[in-house]
Amino acid sequence: MKNNFLLTGATGFIGSNLARELVRQEQNVSVIVRNKELNWRLKDIADKLDIYECNIQDEKLLEIVNRVKPDYIFHLARYGNLPQEEDILKMIDINFKGTVNLINAAKQNPFKLLINTSSCIEYGVKEQSMKETDYLVPINNFGVVAAGITLYAQKEAIRNNLPIITLRLFTPYGYYEDGFRLIPSVIKSAIENELIKVSTPENVRDFIFIEDVVDAYIGATGIRHNPGEIYNIGSGRQHSIGDIVRLILEITKSKSNVQWGAVKKQTRYIEPAKWQANISKTKKILRWEPKNSIEFGLQKAIQWLNLHKDLYNN
Structure with missing residues (x-):
């Protein structure tokens, strides 16, 4: 309907x-x-x-x-x-x-x-x-x-x-994300075997595909x-920026080097040691839970960006 x-x-x-x-x-x-x-x-x-x-x-x-x-x-x-x-x-x-x-x-x-x-x-x-x-x-x-x-x-x-x-x-994260964001920017550099410039490996986020x-x-x-x-x-689940960079390098089999501290930290946030959703209510009432692990989601994001490089070259 x-x-x-x-x-x-x-x-x-x-x-x-x-x-x-x-x-x-x-x-x-x-x-x-x-x-x-x-x-x-x-x-x-x-x-x-x-x-x-x-x-x-x-x-x-x-x-x-x-x-x-x-x-x-x-x-x-x-x-x-x-x-x-x-x-x-x-x-x-x-x-x-x-x-x-x-x-x-x-x-x-x-x-x-x-x-x-x-x-x-x-x-x-x-x-x-x-x-x-x-x-x-x-x-x-x-x-x-x-x-x-x-x-x-x-x-x-x-x-x-x-x-x-x-x-x-x-x-x-995923398809059509702005190219300057963490995951697409790291993927682009990894695919091209270019130097990966990031801020710090310790910061954590709950990434959802x-x-x-x-x-x-x-x-x-x-x-x-x-x-x-x-x-x-x-x-x-929460993953550190270091986890994300490591997974992208593994999936792409990239030869890129990583330069930590090359990107200025955002001053808008106090970085907590815990950044993770409790999705118990969502699972129970909305009857929803994520189907994509961080590894599977990153694989899909990498495959998609590889096919749509032209969107990020302009």
Whole structure:
């Protein structure tokens, strides 16, 4: 059965993978973008999308939502995902006000589910795997605003009995990820047997393959949720940057040398010794768990990037 899907942030890493999967499933896919000239992630499927040019904090959004009448809304538009995006006033304007605007627009028509996208950055530093019920103690501006958005979406869902949930993502990687990010940048260098420049081997993350993230979003549409539920989307395991580099070198059989400390550490984060999702609730209620181990996910990412080098050479 075909449904109407509306995506914000569709030109981003996660949004573009969702759009591609929905197109593959022959769903009706509408995307809201800031520029109708779609970027490298979506250009080749532009003819299969209904494209609307709009900033999500603009009044025009209501008109678009009324026209599309979406069954499902995937909300991924965010400012602050890139290291240079540090303006908290823009985060409040685009991220928080944009979410308020989207939820207000969605309320004008019946919809089956709105999925808000959140970040593990909201948790801050923890000494154990992170649970949805943990106190939020974000340690940067993006996390503070993201936490506010999660709480606002939850409040709207509970107060108005709306089908709104939040997926709190850990560290996705895979197809169409920005080339400067850790995993694609290391893969590119390893494939070419070039010097691999990285910051430090000790930092840890809970890496989750993009196919599993997409499965979580689409799987969530087939379940009845309590209004305002929050689900962690991670692998439930943490790996160090050193682990990731070692695995990529092993899989690619690369002759690359590694220069640690060659890349400046991001100053936006305090690096915790523990960064791992507790996905017990997600497994139980969402009936989802990752299918790809870190080794298998990296193999797929390497194979894909090897076939799509041209996308990263421009």
